[in-house]
Amino acid sequence: MIVILCALFPEAAPLIQKLCLARDTARTPFPRFWNQGISLYLSGPGEIAAAACTGFALGREETLSSLHLVNFGSAAGPENRAGELFLADALLETGTGRRFYPDLVLDAKIPEAAVRTCQKPADRDTVAGANDGAVRPVLFDMEAASICEAAMHFLGPDRIHFLKFVSDAGGEVSLTQETLLSLSEAPLADVLSYLSLIRRAQKEEKKSVPAVDEEALEKLSSLFCCSVAMKERLSVLLHWCALSGRDFEGEVKARMETGVLPAPNRREGKKVFDDIERTLTMGD
Amino acid sequence: MISSAHSPWETDPLYPKKFSHIYVEEAVRDDPVTKKILAVFPDAEKVPIVHYKDVFNRRRQNVSLQHKCQNLILAKRSGSAVFPGAPVCQSFGNEHFYYCSSVMNCLCNCSYCYLKGMYPSGNLVIFVNLSDIFAEVEALLAKFPVYLCVSYDTDLVPLEDLIGYVDRWCRFVREHENLSIEIRTKCGRTDLYEKLPKTDRVIFAFTLSPEKIAESYEKGAGTLSQRLQAARSAQEAGFPIRLCFDPMLYIPGWEGMYAAMLDEAAAAIDLATVLDFSVGTFRISDEYLKSMRRQERENALVWYPFARKDGYCQYPTELAGRMESFLAGRLREMCEGAKIFFWEGGTA
Numbered sequence: 300m301i302v303i304l305c306a307l308f309p310e311a312a313p314l315i316q317k318l319c320l321a322r323d324t325a326r327t328p329f330p331r332f333w334n335q336g337i338s339l340y341l342s343g344p345g346e347i348a349a350a351a352c353t354g355f356a357l358g359r360e361e362t363l364s365s366l367h368l369v370n371f372g373s374a375a376g377p378e379n380r381a382g383e384l385f386l387a388d389a390l391l392e393t394g395t396g397r398r399f400y401p402d403l404v405l406d407a408k409i410p411e412a413a414v415r416t417c418q419k420p421a422d423r424d425t426v427a428g429a430n431d432g433a434v435r436p437v438l439f440d441m442e443a444a445s446i447c448e449a450a451m452h453f454l455g456p457d458r459i460h461f462l463k464f465v466s467d468a469g470g471e472v473s474l475t476q477e478t479l480l481s482l483s484e485a486p487l488a489d490v491l492s493y494l495s496l497i498r499r500a501q502k503e504e505k506k507s508v509p510a511v512d513e514e515a516l517e518k519l520s521s522l523f524c525c526s527v528a529m530k531e532r533l534s535v536l537l538h539w540c541a542l543s544g545r546d547f548e549g550e551v552k553a554r555m556e557t558g559v560l561p562a563p564n565r566r567e568g569k570k571v572f573d574d575i576e577r578t579l580t581m582g583d
Numbered sequence: 584m585i586s587s588a589h590s591p592w593e594t595d596p597l598y599p600k601k602f603s604h605i606y607v608e609e610a611v612r613d614d615p616v617t618k619k620i621l622a623v624f625p626d627a628e629k630v631p632i633v634h635y636k637d638v639f640n641r642r643r644q645n646v647s648l649q650h651k652c653q654n655l656i657l658a659k660r661s662g663s664a665v666f667p668g669a670p671v672c673q674s675f676g677n678e679h680f681y682y683c684s685s686v687m688n689c690l691c692n693c694s695y696c697y698l699k700g701m702y703p704s705g706n707l708v709i710f711v712n713l714s715d716i717f718a719e720v721e722a723l724l725a726k727f728p729v730y731l732c733v734s735y736d737t738d739l740v741p742l743e744d745l746i747g748y749v750d751r752w753c754r755f756v757r758e759h760e761n762l763s764i765e766i767r768t769k770c771g772r773t774d775l776y777e778k779l780p781k782t783d784r785v786i787f788a789f790t791l792s793p794e795k796i797a798e799s800y801e802k803g804a805g806t807l808s809q810r811l812q813a814a815r816s817a818q819e820a821g822f823p824i825r826l827c828f829d830p831m832l833y834i835p836g837w838e839g840m841y842a843a844m845l846d847e848a849a850a851a852i853d854l855a856t857v858l859d860f861s862v863g864t865f866r867i868s869d870e871y872l873k874s875m876r877r878q879e880r881e882n883a884l885v886w887y888p889f890a891r892k893d894g895y896c897q898y899p900t901e902l903a904g905r906m907e908s909f910l911a912g913r914l915r916e917m918c919e920g921a922k923i924f925f926w927e928g929g930t931a
Binding site: 454456499532543577581 | 604631632638651881882883902
């Protein structure tokens, strides 16, 4: 699953169209658009709305194990970089001074920038001052750091991504919806490539994690009359056998045939379990 | 530039190159070591940070993934960097046994490495203020002679062209008569030792593993034959060498593999000239193991059903004893009078 958060509809519209996302008709506090494997939410502008939306979007997901979160939207930045897309590698919440560093573990060819998140739109002097003589671009937005802070309650820093395009140089001039829409269309190809990289990473993760058969664990646990601690040992042994190609099932079958299993009580079960563990882990 | 007989700089093609990002603490931005390192990686994204822990100590980091595309953090070590040796580490008969941490994490990516459970991050931290660590060691030396392991939570040798700490430690030892250090490595480079200032109080300790283990579980480290060549180079350059058969790993066919390893070692090095040997089966703190298991669901080495004893996880006593006795016994057969050390909880 990839969860995309955008503050405003014009920022999200090109993605909604390109990814064929359908409006979720259920009543939710934040508008949601979705398709297989992707949910896009509109948080509304500002830090509090963005953090609330992050909590809502991630909190309702049943499994977070391979979920990635992408914040896509506009930011103020250097005048000569207008329209460019950046990947944020450092975030600063200007009110608290808290800093966040997403892990950039995907080999994306997108230039990077620092992002400062403010409660109000940054003025022109602030944006220019931060970028004057700076080696790296400094962008200003109203959501990224708060999204990151909220998301880190759910996800690791390698699963939180910030893609920001420069919409203006700061100041009082408010962008029209049409301008914002056209600016957010420009980097669409790069954003879609980035989403593909995330999907590839998700596939890799799925390949590398062996499945845990909870049902088999329960059955075996009752076979041995396991205590809580012994069930934990059983779980470790099963996992190790699966990884190292040891035949746990064969050992159990052999003991079923001789009538040692199912064990009549916990004490006898432990004896049989110890015997199997010893056979499997110390037999060369 | 960075020369090596092995490949700790190789990266999985799916991920960005090693050190694609270098996080630099503001306090060390202008440090000469920082500048030297940054000059080696002109294409890296340099991200300024206030404190290394802002990056290194983040919650929920994917340590395994970070090892595949490791980033670098340049920082200043504040507070103590020299610590008394842990019970699972061998003191080799030294009374005042310490270790120090000038670098955190390692270029190698060994599947069983305790650092993956000890640190919240897989990124490499280099503390550029080595001279402050020297001062701390000098304070200890004013009280008693010190035996110090300087390459425990890292492997300094593959980093030498980048930071030059091995050379600086050798010089420091030569200036301090009551200091002996151990530099432990799995690096296979042979070109370093003749260039270093000579002293018999710097012990180069080479961790050796059977070739199959080195190939399968010690990514980025030298092959067995490379490490043996390196050990010979160190010896020929006048340094005492230690051979560490530690950690021994329990895998199918272990006896044959460890026997073959000893034969190869004896063919490459006159074992009688080795200062001493260390033998130990894999053991790890309970907490570190828990953390590694959370991160590494597919790693059979860390999912072995270890026995728990005094907060440490290790192979069952009978198995550990069998493995350690086997190796120590063979070693004694091959090298009469070999000085062999076992860790405190060792069984042989």
